Amino acid sequence: MIVIDNCAVATADDAGTEYSRGHVLVEGNRIVAVGEGRAPAQSGEVTRVDGSGCLATPGLVNTHHHLYQWITRGLATDSTLFEWLTELYPVWARIDAESVGVAARAGLGWLALSGCTTSTDHHYVFPDDAGDLLAAEIGAAREIGIRFHPTRGSMDRGRSAGGLPPDEVVEDIDTILAATSEAITAFHDPSPDAMVRIGIAPCSPFSVSTELLSQARELATERGVMLHTHLAETVDEEDFCQATHGCTPVEYLDSLGWLGEDVWLAHCVHLSDGAIKRLGATRTGVAHCPSSNARLGAGIAPVPDLLDAGVPVGLGVDGAASQEAGMLVEELRQALYLARLRGGPAALRARQALRAATIGGARCLGRGGEIGSLEAGKLADIALWRLDGLGHADISDPVAALALGPPAPLELLTVNGNAVVSGGELRTADQDRLARAARTAHRGLIASAGRAPSENGRTS
DSSP: OEEEEEEEEEOOOTTOOEEEEEEEEEETTEEEEEEESSOOOOOSSOEEEEOTTEEEEEOEEEOOOOGGGGGGTTSSTTOOHHHHHHHHHHHHTTOOHHHHHHHHHHHHHHHHHTTEEEEEEEEOOOOTTOOOHHHHHHHHHHHHTOEEEEEEEEOOOOGGGTOSSOGGGOOOHHHHHHHHHHHHHHHOOOSTTOSBOOEEEEOOTTTSOHHHHHHHHHHHHHHTOOEEEEESOSHHHHHHHHHHHSSOHHHHHHHTTOOSTTEEEEEOOSOOHHHHHHHHHHTOEEEEOHHHHHHTTOOOOOHHHHHHTTOOEEEOOOOGGGOTTOOTTHHHHHHHHHHHHHHOTTSSOHHHHHHIIIIIHHHHTTOTTTSSSOOTTSBOOEEEEEOOSTTTTTOSOHHHHHHHSSOOOEEEEEETTEEEEETTEESSSOHHHHHHHHHHHHHHHHHHTTOOBOTTSOBO
8 A cells, every 4th residue: 555645635526625734545556545634544564655745636647749759859949830740741751660669758758757647649650661650659658657548640631632741651541540440459458447548540630531530430439449639720720621621620520520528639729619619518628738839829729718618628748849848747837828818817727727637638538537636446646746845835825836836846656556756756767768769869860851950940
């Protein structure tokens, strides 16, 4: 048994239960008790964690990422989304299983250090003869010890068919559907305590065909897995859908049966009032990526309106190449800042941001009954944040300290009851080795693409 004692506790349960001084008890991979005051005495073998000066929260849930991009950070730093994609597609065409594994280990290790216990990944670039890229990142997740929801992404609409990506990075529909089905068979675990679940994720309306979206929906229903895609991220995408399909991005997906509780969508920045109501009525989830949206100048998602409409909203760091920091805990502050820039100082509150990062994300992934809050019976995915240092000690509200203060050090991070981070250090991998491998992979990938960073951050 693990006993975390003497700490502030923010459970993120439906009642918003908090304790200024409380405890969390873990047995095996489950939380068995959360309460006020000191933990009751326990018999048998017990690991005690003194949480004095700390805040216990559910582990954070990252609802949108592109891990392979970790080794292409710092490129096209002053570009719009479409410019950024156009510049980086040729570089990503050179990835292989080895480089993806390196990128995934580094990215997931960094996410763990920022309080993340569950992460998705949207991988949609599959060059010929690159090896088993999903297997590479799933292996990386097992090494780091994080709960993982990778999606088998895809693109079948290249430039010759009116899409944005070059033809050399797209696949045909039969290949996509066969590979997706094989990935589900090989890796998807539907059990309540699953460490790996697979989703289906055609990339975006401007890079996939209507036929692919329709067949992906059929396959997801048949196999009982989640659906994911980018949507309504930029005005360019809105213009593309209007010109190509005669409707908005949300209307387009709705016409294909792509709204519902088994779907979560990344970004959703540019939404009409009607679109927001429709997402709420269908309980379609949204992965809010505030730092990425700001970095690319895409706009500010209407998160308060989405929450008011009953939309499950989670947070995501997004692709590391469009959001170089990659720290999930920082997205709480960024979500607060952007919402308040759009709607004033009461538009979004610290506890709403924490819920988005925890139970909101869990609900986006269809796992609200298993993770995302500190409640007896849920999986032991727990973050213990140290808030008694110089950066936080004089902020009396611990949730405000976590959400609005600097990134808090992690005293402990458990996934499925296992310690992944303790004392601020990653315990499942050597951080320096991860950094060296990522640096080498970055240089090799850039060189293989015949490019080098220039002074303004663009590739040449």
